[in-house]
Amino acid sequence: MVRLGRTLAASVLGALMSTTAFAQTMTDVGTPRSETLIVQTFDGRAANPSAQNPMNSYAIWRGFRELGWSWLWEMDTATGQSYPELAAGPVEVLNDEQTKFRVTLREGVYWSDGVEFTADDVIYSLETYLKYRSQLGRVAVVANFVKSWTKVDDYTFEVETNRPSYDFQTVMGVYTWGSQFVIVPKHIFEPLGDEVVTFQNTNAVTLGPYKIKEFDPNGSWQLWELREDWERSGWGNLGEPKPKFVLYKDFGAEETRALAFVQNQYDVDTFMSPDSIDAAKARNPNVESFSPTFPYHDMNDACSYGVYINLQREPYDKPEVRWALALALNMQQVGISSMSGQFKAGALPLADTPITNPLYYAPLQSWLEELTLEDGYKPYNTNFATELNDALASQGVDATQLPTGDAIEQGFGMGWWKHDPAQAAKLLESVGMTKGADGFFTREDGSPWVIEFVIPGDWNKVIQRIGFSIADSWRQAGFNINTRQVDNGEWTTVQNTNSRNELMINWAQSCTYNSNWQNSWRQFAESYVLPPDSTDALVGNFMRVTDQRIFDIVTDSAQLPTDDPQFLENGRSIAKYLVEDMQMINLMNIPTTIPTNKTYWTNFPKQDNFYAAPYTWWSSFKQTVVNIEPTGQQ
Amino acid sequence: MGVFAYVAKRFGLYLAVLFIGLTITFLLPRFLPINPVDGYIGQIQSRANGTLTPEAIAEMRVNLEQLYGLEGDIFTQYLAYLKRVVIDFDFGPSFTYYPAEVSTMITTALPWTLGLLLTATIIAWLLGNMVGLVAGYFHKKRAASILEFVGILLYPIPYYILAVSVLLLLAYIFPIFPLSPTFPVGEMTWPKVGMIIYNSLLPAITLVLAGFGWNILSMKALAVATTEEPYVTYARLKGTSNWTRMTRYVFRNALLPQVTALALSLGMIFNGALLTEIIFSYPGIGLIMRTAATGGDYNVLYGAITLSILAVATAGLVIDLIYPLLDPRIRHK
Numbered sequence: 001m002v003r004l005g006r007t008l009a010a011s012v013l014g015a016l017m018s019t020t021a022f023a024q025t026m027t028d029v030g031t032p033r034s035e036t037l038i039v040q041t042f043d044g045r046a047a048n049p050s051a052q053n054p055m056n057s058y059a060i061w062r063g064f065r066e067l068g069w070s071w072l073w074e075m076d077t078a079t080g081q082s083y084p085e086l087a088a089g090p091v092e093v094l095n096d097e098q099t100k101f102r103v104t105l106r107e108g109v110y111w112s113d114g115v116e117f118t119a120d121d122v123i124y125s126l127e128t129y130l131k132y133r134s135q136l137g138r139v140a141v142v143a144n145f146v147k148s149w150t151k152v153d154d155y156t157f158e159v160e161t162n163r164p165s166y167d168f169q170t171v172m173g174v175y176t177w178g179s180q181f182v183i184v185p186k187h188i189f190e191p192l193g194d195e196v197v198t199f200q201n202t203n204a205v206t207l208g209p210y211k212i213k214e215f216d217p218n219g220s221w222q223l224w225e226l227r228e229d230w231e232r233s234g235w236g237n238l239g240e241p242k243p244k245f246v247l248y249k250d251f252g253a254e255e256t257r258a259l260a261f262v263q264n265q266y267d268v269d270t271f272m273s274p275d276s277i278d279a280a281k282a283r284n285p286n287v288e289s290f291s292p293t294f295p296y297h298d299m300n301d302a303c304s305y306g307v308y309i310n311l312q313r314e315p316y317d318k319p320e321v322r323w324a325l326a327l328a329l330n331m332q333q334v335g336i337s338s339m340s341g342q343f344k345a346g347a348l349p350l351a352d353t354p355i356t357n358p359l360y361y362a363p364l365q366s367w368l369e370e371l372t373l374e375d376g377y378k379p380y381n382t383n384f385a386t387e388l389n390d391a392l393a394s395q396g397v398d399a400t401q402l403p404t405g406d407a408i409e410q411g412f413g414m415g416w417w418k419h420d421p422a423q424a425a426k427l428l429e430s431v432g433m434t435k436g437a438d439g440f441f442t443r444e445d446g447s448p449w450v451i452e453f454v455i456p457g458d459w460n461k462v463i464q465r466i467g468f469s470i471a472d473s474w475r476q477a478g479f480n481i482n483t484r485q486v487d488n489g490e491w492t493t494v495q496n497t498n499s500r501n502e503l504m505i506n507w508a509q510s511c512t513y514n515s516n517w518q519n520s521w522r523q524f525a526e527s528y529v530l531p532p533d534s535t536d537a538l539v540g541n542f543m544r545v546t547d548q549r550i551f552d553i554v555t556d557s558a559q560l561p562t563d564d565p566q567f568l569e570n571g572r573s574i575a576k577y578l579v580e581d582m583q584m585i586n587l588m589n590i591p592t593t594i595p596t597n598k599t600y601w602t603n604f605p606k607q608d609n610f611y612a613a614p615y616t617w618w619s620s621f622k623q624t625v626v627n628i629e630p631t632g633q634q
Numbered sequence: 635m636g637v638f639a640y641v642a643k644r645f646g647l648y649l650a651v652l653f654i655g656l657t658i659t660f661l662l663p664r665f666l667p668i669n670p671v672d673g674y675i676g677q678i679q680s681r682a683n684g685t686l687t688p689e690a691i692a693e694m695r696v697n698l699e700q701l702y703g704l705e706g707d708i709f710t711q712y713l714a715y716l717k718r719v720v721i722d723f724d725f726g727p728s729f730t731y732y733p734a735e736v737s738t739m740i741t742t743a744l745p746w747t748l749g750l751l752l753t754a755t756i757i758a759w760l761l762g763n764m765v766g767l768v769a770g771y772f773h774k775k776r777a778a779s780i781l782e783f784v785g786i787l788l789y790p791i792p793y794y795i796l797a798v799s800v801l802l803l804l805a806y807i808f809p810i811f812p813l814s815p816t817f818p819v820g821e822m823t824w825p826k827v828g829m830i831i832y833n834s835l836l837p838a839i840t841l842v843l844a845g846f847g848w849n850i851l852s853m854k855a856l857a858v859a860t861t862e863e864p865y866v867t868y869a870r871l872k873g874t875s876n877w878t879r880m881t882r883y884v885f886r887n888a889l890l891p892q893v894t895a896l897a898l899s900l901g902m903i904f905n906g907a908l909l910t911e912i913i914f915s916y917p918g919i920g921l922i923m924r925t926a927a928t929g930g931d932y933n934v935l936y937g938a939i940t941l942s943i944l945a946v947a948t949a950g951l952v953i954d955l956i957y958p959l960l961d962p963r964i965r966h967k
Contacts, residue, residue: 028816045915047739047925048731057731134697137732140678144686198733216819217742218917251814252915255798259806260813489927490667496676527688537672539691 024634029214029223029247034634037243037601037625038266040257042617045250046219052212053201054182055128055136062215062222063248065178066621070207070234072103072181073173077300077613077620080355080514082169085235086117086183086207088155091168098164098561099147103172105155110232111185112211117234118154124186126159128196135197141180145171166561167516176302176513177618183207207234208622209241221249239626243601246625248616254461261287264599268616273461274340277595286599290592290614291607293403294392295342295411298607298614299589303511304351305463307453307470307585308495308504312532312544315443316502320431322582324424325503326417327379328477329470332388333419335588337472338465341392344589345384345413349578350512350520351589352413354610359515361414364572368415371580375430377423385412413588421477440480450480454494454504457485462591467505470587496537507590508542516562517571524550524574543584550574601628641955648951655943660715662939663932664708670729670932671698702729702932715936725937730925736937739922744941747918750834750910751903754841759896761842762849767888769850770857771880778854785850788843797840797913804836811836814915837914845899852895856888863887890957897949 025033046059054069074085084090087103094100109117126149129136133143147160165171172181185205189196203212209230215222224246230236251257251266258276261269262284272280274296280287289296307325315321335343346352347368352361368380381387385408393402403411425435432444443449451474455467464485471481486494494501495508509520523540524547530536538544553570560567578584594614596604605614605624612623675691675698686694699705703714703726718724725736762785769781788796805813815833818826860866866883874883907920919938926934 028812045917045921047922048728048734051731051734056733134693135701137674137678140686140690140694144690200733214819216817216917218746218817219921220915220917221816249814249816250915253912256801256813256913256915259802263806263809263813265813487927489673492673492676493667493669496672537669537676539675539686539688 027245027247029221031223031245031247034600034630034632035244036247037245037268037628038247038249039268039616040266040270041221041248041250042270049215049217049219049222050202051200052204053196053199054184054204055132055139055196057137058201059219059222061248061617063210063224063246064204064206065182065619066616067210067224067246067625068204068206068208068212069179069182069619070109071173071179071619072183073169074235074622075170075174075176075513075620077176077618077623078610082173085173087173091172093168094158098166098168099161100158101161101165101168102152102156102158105157106237107155108232109207109234109236110229111187111205111207112227112233113185113188113205114229115185115187115205117183117185117207119151119157120154121183121186122157123149123151124190125181125183128184128189129181132194132197138180138182141171164559166564166567167518170516174619175516175519176511177615177620179619209233209236210246213245219250221247223247235622238622241622241625242628242630243625261595261597264597267597267599267601268604268614269593269595270616271460271462272593272595273465274342274593277593280595284597286597287595288598288604288606289595291411293401293407293411294389294397295339295344295591296593297342298592298594299344299351300353300355300610300613301351301590301592301615302353302513303507304346304349304589305466305505305507305587306349306510307587308506308509308543309584310502310544311546311583313502315431315433315449318431319581320427321433322585323373323379324427325474325479326582326585327420327427328424328474328479329417329585330419330473330476331384331416331587332391334466334469334473335388336391336395338469339462339591341388341397343591344411345388345416346586346589347380347414347416347579348575349584349586350510350517350575353513353589355514356512357414359568360512360572360575364575365414367576368579373427375426379417379420379423380415381418382415384416385409385414388412424477435478438480439478441478448480450482452482452484452502454484454486454501456491456505457487459488462593463505466587470505493537495542496539497535505587506542509584510586512571514562515568515571517574518554518557518562521550521554521571521574522558524554526551545578545583547577547581547583550577598631600631600633602631603627603629640958644951644954648947651947651950652943655947656716656719656940657712659936659939659943660712663935666927670702671695671704674698674729701732702726704932719936719940725940726933728926728934729931730934731931736933739934740919740937740941743917743919743922746916747903747907747911747920750838750916750918751841751907752900754838755845755896755899755903757838758842758845759849759892759899762846763853763889763892765846766850766853767857767880767885770854770888771861771876771884773854773858773861782850782854785847785854788847789851790847791844793840793844793909794913796844797837797909800836800840800843801913804839817917834916837910837916840914841910849892853888853892856891857884860884860888894953897953898946900945900949903945 027033027036041061043061046062049059051058071085072087073082075082086105086109088106089104092102094102105119111117126146129139129143133139145161147162150158152158173179188205192199209227210224211227213223213225226241226244227233230241251260254272254276257269258280260266261280277289290298309316309322311317331345335341344352348360348364350356350360369382371380372378389402389408389412393399428441433441436442441449453471456464468483471483474481494504495506509523511520524545528539528541529546530538553574557567557570592615605612611627612620615621675694704711728734728736728739765781769778772778805811812833817833818829861884866879869879869883907918908924910916911918911920922934923938926938
């Protein structure tokens with residue numbers, strides 16, 4: 001009997017174990033975990049998840065531009081090169097003025113409801129963009145760019161633009177994170193007539209290889225399912241997307257997210273503070289940062305953090321004051337205290353990425369080294385990266401975690417400004433500003449000088465911490481700083497009305513992804529300058545640049561191809577003018593802290609496997625989707 | 635004062651509160667350092683990489699002001715606002731999420747907030763008052779001190795710390811509940827209802843724990859004071875049982891301030907939703923209000939705050955009207 005009992009028990013146990021071995025873990029939304037890629041949403045929960053009309057405000061961060069929509073041209077974010085997606089090839093330029101273009105579409109592309117995609121969809125979209133330009137919220141770029149259009153045949157159309165457009169492919173396609181021109185299905189939208197302006201487009205018919213399976217009406221998650229006919233989708237020619245399902249979900253506050261990440265509940269996070277990433281890595285070896293060594297994170301965002309100064313406001317209208325602020329800033333201390341040394345410094349007014357480095361940073365390195373202020377002082381510190389590396393080593397950072405050789409400069413940047421409070425004081429004294437009895441610098445007339453410095457509140461913890469560290473560094477050097485935190489909503493207002501503002505951390509006018517610097521610096525134009533005392537909202541040129549030399553270059557460059565050597569040289573000249581007079585204090589590349597979890601999926605883009613920008617909220621995420629591999633973990 | 639005069643007076647006060655509340659609601663967003671139209675144009679210009687001309691922007695500004703009912707001087711806007719809100723109960727479209735209707739956004743979110751916070755508030759009130767009553771009535775006994783200690787222990791813990799601790803304990807160390815719930819969609823079935831309840835338990839437990847402590851302490855203090863009243867002593871001398879004295883003499887008389895507190899806390903449910911929703915990833919009106927406040931979304935703010943005012947004022951009115959039924963010392967005449 002005992003033997004029988006043991007035999008039975010063993011059989012039952014064996015059956016249970018084998019069941020466990022083959023048991024499939026399911027997600028909360030009922031899909032097999034091993035077939036589902038789960039990513040944290042960029043913006044948390046959406047308040048408008050059923051709004052899916054791309055011509056209006058819609059729940060953009062739920063995977064639409066990554067998985068749902070499809071563009072005429074996409075951007076290879078590893079190289080900065082535009083490539084055809086819905087288009088069959090590069091745009092054909094029809095006149096010397098670069099205002100007339102012909103586009104040929106790929107044949108055999110179908111909408112997710114089985115209707116073929118043709119030039120009629122493009123033409124209808126253009127007509128709608130222009131017709132309802134004042135009522136639709138997201139059509140301004142294209143409506144302002146395109147003048148007229150003609151259908152040639154079902155797969156060919158021609159477009160005339162309002163201005164010479166050497167950047168046609170990136171305006172009508174993708175420059176960095178997605179296109180402004182989302183083509184909508186004519187067969188769905190046209191019957192609505194004028195109601196397209198309020199159409200929600202819930203459960204949108206899409207062109208990408210994924211279609212919406214389900215979404216939470218409360219905005220926490222959205223589930224995408226691979227189309228059976230993915231090969232005839234808008235970017236089906238890119239390769240087979242590996243996950244059958246992609247779930248965008250908000251896992252809540254950072255504390256909750258870190259715990260859920262440790263428990264393998266999802267695969268890719270968005271901005272997570274270095275502390276939380278360290279804690280998660282310590283508890284789960286499958287959690288990885290972008291790079292195995294310092295500075296750990298992806299630094300290839302198109303934008304950089306910088307201190308924007310109201311250049312029209314006294315005493316910031318003086319280059320001496322601005323230079324004093326730059327030289328008084330202990331960037332090494334700021335980076336270590338706010339980012340644990342996990343940052344890449346950049347002295348030019350744009351990010352230093354593998355794409356922009358050979359175009360801007362490397363060619364201007366010797367110029368920076370020779371740059372001299374009026375009193376003969378050379379402010380540039382070429383050894384910044386090495387010194388930072390040494391400082392981290394002396395603080396006990398494991399040597400295996402620190403870069404060596406050329407990787408030091410690639411990791412921490414080519415250089416930054418010297419930390420020289422004495423030189424800063426000298427510059428201030430040269431314009432009549434001296435330290436008062438309270439240890440803080442005064443204005444020229446001896447009155448107290450309190451600097452208002454605007455930084456984000458809780459909504460961006462990384463930059464918030466950087467802001468406080470900067471304020472601390474300046475305070476140590478004798479600047480009386482009033483740090484003002486603003487909420488996300490107020491941020492845009494502060495930026496737009498910076499006549500009231502003095503200094504703020506910002507990134508709006510540094511975003512340069514390839515040779516085309518126009519996307520950010522086009523706004524340096526006389527038409528965007530308001531009088532110094534005007535409190536009207538600015539609609540561009542938030543730095544209040546008034547440098548006529550820059551205005552002229554911007555105007556002239558509009559007549560040049562964006563890859564023309566002269567166009568590039570013009571961009572470098574603008575960078576030089578901005579630096580010479582310290583018209584903004586560029587700080588560092590935006591450290592994009594995107595940890596991944598390789599329990600269920602591997603081959604995410606990493607420093608040593610950089611096939612695409614690792615952002616799940618850029619349309620280049622499609623490269624990730626076709627390159628990742630399942631681990632087989634059930 | 636007759637019943638009619640009493641009710642009319644209270645109702646008049648109620649209307650006055652609503653009117654003042656609506657007026658303040660109209661004015662408050664205008665004191666925010668945010669101009670939604672400028673913000674919106676700024677975003678569009680940013681997306682447009684600076685290609686919008688000043689003329690195009692001026693045209694856009696006019697359209698946006700028409701669209702959002704921001705035309706004319708502030709008095710004209712105020713009249714239009716009162717007409718829309720009071721007569722049509724229409725808050726228009728959301729600025730941030732145009733063309734989504736504010737009423738739709740609120741209607742979707744409100745049941746979640748009410749379902750969780752209403753239930754949790756009532757449970758916390760009932761439990762806290764029961765424990766507080768026993769602790770107060772038997773305040774000379776050691777067990778009462780232990781009950782009071784529970785209140786003293788829970789009451790001062792900041793809600794955020796309490797919530798994260800509960801989350802850590804019951805969702806991470808002992809993963810009984812999900813760290814971040816996924817609420818099912820589609821047609822409601824019993825399994826789905828069960829799932830919603832299961833997913834709501836953790837925030838509910840935290841809310842009960844957070845509200846529980848205050849109710850214990852306040853009821854205990856009231857019960858102690860009431861126990862010392864001469865009519866309770868008289869009842870004891872008459873030979874009534876502990877149970878009778880505790881429930882019919884102490885409880886009834888200590889209940890009134892607690893009922894007022896409950897009514898007010900029910901009205902304040904809207905305000906309490908935000909932190910819960912952020913920490914527990916719980917759907918509801920808190921997120922909508924936050925988005926509206928940060929984005930200068932006037933219409934959504936009007937909608938959410940108006941509902942809140944309505945709830946608080948109505949709760950006050952109901953309390954005023956039922957007080958005479960609860961308290962024998964209050965009469966209409």
